Amino acid sequence: MSEQSAGLTVEGLTRRFGGRDVVSDVSLQVAPGQVTCLLGPSGCGKSTTLRMIAGVDRPDAGRVLVDGRVLSDDTVQVPPERRHVGLMFQDFALFPHLTVAENVAFGLSGPKAERIARAEEMLERVRLAGFGPAYPHELSGGEQQRVALARAIAPRPRIMLMDEPFSGLDNRLRDGIRDQTLDILKEEGTSVVLVTHEPEEAMRMADEIALMRDGGIVQTGAPYNVYNAPVDRMAAAFFSDVNVIRGRVQGALTDTPFGAFLAPGVPDGTDVEIVIRPQHLRIDFDRDGRGPNPTPEDGVPARGTVMRARFMGHESLVEFRMDHDGSMLKATVPSVFLPQPGTALWLMIRRGRCFVFPVTG
Template sequence: MSGPIPRLVPRLEIRNLRRSFEGRAVVDDVSLQIMPGQVTCLLGPSGCGKSTTLRMIAGVEMQDSGTIHVDGKLICDTVFRVPPERREIGLMFQDFSLFPHLTVAGNVAYGLRGTKAEKRARVEELLTRVDLLRYIDGYPHQLSGGEQQRVALARALAPRPRIMLMDEPFSGLDNRLRDGIRDETLSILKEEDTAVLLVTHEPDEAMRMADEIALMRDGRVVQQGAPYNVYTFPVDRAAVSFFSDANVVEAKVSGALAHTAFGRFLAPGVEDGTVVDIVFRPQHVRIDFDRAGKGPLPTAVDGTAARAVVERARFMGNESLVEFRMDHDGSLLKATVPNVFIPNAGTVMWLTIRRDKCFVFPREA
C-alpha cells in the first residue's frame, strides 16, 4: 500500500502579521501562503500596508506580532529573527537600485559567493536569459530603462533566492515596454520555481501576472483568490470599484427583492426596509436599440428597460464610453460599447442591465 500523500509546504507563509505606527494599525492580521513557482499579488491603494508587509518579510521592518515561515521553518517572530541577508529572499524595487560605478557584470555578481569563475558563469547564464550578454562589460547609464530593469532582475535572481519580493518594479517603465518586460520577468521567475510576492496598486498588472490576488484595504486583506474569482465575485462595492468603473443604483428591499427602475433584484437574507446598492460595471449595461420610443418592457434576463438621455460620448480606442442621465432619478450611468458608437447628446435611449452581472450590497453607513 502506498503511504499518505505528503502535504505541500508553502515556500512562504506569513501568519497574523501586525504592525502599528503611532497607534495606527498599518498592517492588521495579514496571513498569506505562497507555493514554489506561484505569483501572489498584494493589490491595493497607496497606504494600505502593502509595502510594510513586504519589508517585514524581507527583514528590514519588525512586526509587532505574527510569524514568518520559509519552507515550513520559522524565520521571524517577535523574539527569534533570521537576519535579512540569510533569508534567501530576493528584492526588486521601482528604482532598480543599480550601482552606477559597477559594470553590468559587477551589478549582477554583487552578493554572489563562490570562485571568480563560478560567479562569472552565473552572471553569463543570467544575462543570456535576459538577452543582455552583449552589455556584460557596460555600465547602467548606457542602458535603457527596460534594460536596467532586466539587469535588476538578473541581479536579484543571481543568488538563487527561494522567494522574490517585488515592490512596484514596473511602474517606472513606459507603457510600450511594460507588458513585454512583465511577461519576460514572469517567465524567468516561473522557470526558477521562485515564489513571488508582487506589490502593486494597478489592477491590470495584478490580473496579468498573478496566480492569486490578495486585495488589501486599511491594513487588512479583504479578499483573496484567483484573479477571475476576485474580479467576478467581489466582496463589497469598493472591491468592484477598485478593478473598474462601477455604476450604482440605490434601492430599498421588500420581500427579499430590491425594487428599481430596472425592475426587481433578488436580495436574499436582507431585511425589509434595508437600503442596498446594486452595483454593475459599464460593460454590462445594454442599450436596447429596438425599443427606442416604445416604453419599458420586461425581459427575463435583463429586467425592465429604463429611459435615459445621452449626456456625452467619446471613443476610447477599442470601445466607446457613453454617459447617460437617467430619467427616473437624474443620476449618471456609464455604458461601454464595442468599437465606435458616439450618439449625439440629448439622444433618448432605453437601457437594461444584466441580472447575472449585478452585485447587491447593503449600503454602508
Template sequence: MKVAPTEDETRRAGPSPRLELSGIRRSFDGREVVRGVSLSISTGEVLCLLGPSGCGKSTTLRIAAGVDRQDAGEVRLGGQVAASGATFVPPERRSVGLMFQDFALFPHLKVADNVAFGLKGGAAANGARIGELLERVGLSRFHDSWPHELSGGEQQRVALARALAPRPRVMLMDEPFSGLDNRLRDGIRDETLSLLKEEGTAVLLVTHEPDEAMRMADEIALMRDGRIVQSGAPYNIYTAPVDRAAAAFFSDINVVRGVSRGALTETPFGAFLTPGHADGAEVEIVIRPQHLGIDFDRDGRGPAATPQQGVAARARVLRARFTGRESLVEFRMETDGQVVKATVPNVFLPAAGTPLWLTLRRDRCFVFPASRGAGSGSGPSSI
C-alpha cells in the same frame, strides 16, 4: 499531548510554503498599519498584494524581507521560522530576492558586476551564472556596459537578473514596473513572469494597479486599511467581489440604490431579487459599465422585458468619447436623473441628447447593503 507527524505523514502533506506570514501586526507612532495579515506562497506561485497607497502592503513586504520587524505574528521561510517574538533571521540570511521600482543598480559597477553582486561562488561558476541570466533577459551584449547607458526597461531586466542570480527561494517585488514607460511595461511584465516561473521562485508582488495584478498573479490578496479583505484567483476576485469597494477597485461601477421589501428591490430596470436583506433595508445594485447594454429608441417603446435583463430603462446621452479600444458613453436616466456609464467595443459616438434604452446583465450585477463608508458592506447577494 500533540504527537509529531511521522516522516511518511510529512511527505504526504507536501512541501511547506516557501513564504508564510501568520498574524502579522505593525504599528508606527501608535497607528496600526498592518493588522493581522496572514498569507502563504508556494514554489512557483505569484501572489499579488494589491491595494491603494497607504494600505500597509509595502510594510508587509518589508517585514517578509527582514528589513522591518513585526510587533506580533510570525514569518516562516520554507517551514522555518525567520521572525517571531523570540527569533529573527537577518535579511542577508533569508535567501530572499528584492526588487524595487527604482531598480537600485550600482552606478559604479558594470552590468555584469551588478548581476554578480550577491553571488558567493567561484569565478567560473559566477561567470556562467551571469552569462546565463543576461542571455535569458536578452542583455548579453551589455555585459560590460554601465547602468546609465541602458534604457529604463533594460535596467529593470538587469535588476531582475541580479535578484535571481543567487537563486532565491522567494522574490519580493515592490511596485517594480511603475517607473517604466507604458509602451514597455506589458512586455517587461510578461518577460519577468516567464523567467520567475522558469526558476520556480515564489513571488510576493506589491502593486496598486489592478491590471498588473490580474495579468501576473496566480492569487490576489486585496488589502485595505492594513487588512486583507479578500483573497483568491484573479477571476474569482473580479467576478465575486466581497463588497462595493472591492468591485470599484477593479473598474468603474454604476450604483443603483433601492429598498428591499419582501426580498425584492424595485429599480428602473425592474425588480431585483435581494434575499438575505432585511425588509426595509437600503441596498445598492452594482453594475459595471461593460455590462450595460444599449438599444435604440423605437417610438418610445423599449425592447421587450426578459428574465435575464428585466425591463429596459430609458436614458439620454450626456456625452460620448472614444478611448482607443472602446467608447465610453454617459447617460442621464429619465426615471430619476442618475448618471450612469456604459462602455461599448469599438466606435459608438451618439450625439448628446439622443434617447436610448439601457438593459443590463443581471447575472453580472452585485447586491450589497447600502454603504455607510468607503469599505462597508458584506458579500454580494445573488440576483
C-alpha cells in the same frame, strides 16, 4: 517538509506606528512558483507588509516562514541577508560604478569563476548576453530592469519580493518585460509576492490576488474570482468604474426602475446598493416610443438622456442622466458609438452581472 509548509507562509503580520495599525493581521500562503499580488491603493499597507517579509522592518505581531523555517516571530528575527529573499524595486538600484556583469554577480558567493559564470548565465536568460562589460548608464530603462532581474535571481532566492518593479517603464516595454520576468521566476520555482496598485497588472501577473484596504486583506482569490465575485462595492470599484443603483429589500426583492432584483438572505428593510459595471449595460434606441423588447436576463428597460459620449480607443463611453431620478449611469460600447447629447436611449441591465451589497456605514 510538507507541501503546505513549502514556499512562503505569513501568519497574522501586524505593524503599528504611533498607536495605529498600518498593517493588521495579514496572512498569506505562497507556494513555490506561485505569484501573489498585494493589490490596493497607496497607503493601504502593501509595502510595509513587503518590508516585514524581507526583514527590513520588524512586525509587532505575527510570523514569517520560508519552507517551514521561522524567519520572524516574537523571539526570532533573521536578518535580511540570511533570508534567501530577492528584492526588486522600481528604481532598479543598480550600482553605477560597476559593470553589468559585476552588478549581477554582486550578491553571489563562492569562487570568482563560478560567480562570473552564474552572472553570464543570468544575462543570457534575460536576453542580455554580451552586455556584461557595459555600465548601467549605457543601457535603456528596459535593459536596466532586466539587469536588476538577473541580479535578483542570480543567488537563487526561495522568495522574490517585488515592489512596483515595472511602474517606471514605458508602456510599450512593460508587458514584454513582465511576461519574461514571470517566465523566469516560475522556471526557478520561486515564490513571488508582487506589490502593485494597478488592477490590470495584478490581473495579468497573479495566480492569486490579495486585495488590501486600510492595512488588512479584504479578499483573496484567483483574479477571475476576485473580479467576478467582489466582496463589497469598494472591491468591485477598485477594478473598474461601476454604476450604483440604490434600493430597499422587501420579501428578498429590491424594486428598481429596471425591475425587481433578488437579494437572498438580506433582511427586509435593508438598504442595498446594486452595482453593475458599464460594460454590462445594454443600450438601444427608442425607435417606436415603447422602448426595446427586454429579455428575462435584461429585466425592465429604463430611459435616459445622453449627456456625453467619448471614444476611448477600443470602446465608447456614454454617460446618461436617467429619467426616473436624475441619477447618472455610464455604459461602454465596443468600437465607435457617439450619440449626440440630448438623445433619448433605453438602458437594460444584465441581471446576472450585477452585485447586490447591503449599505454599510
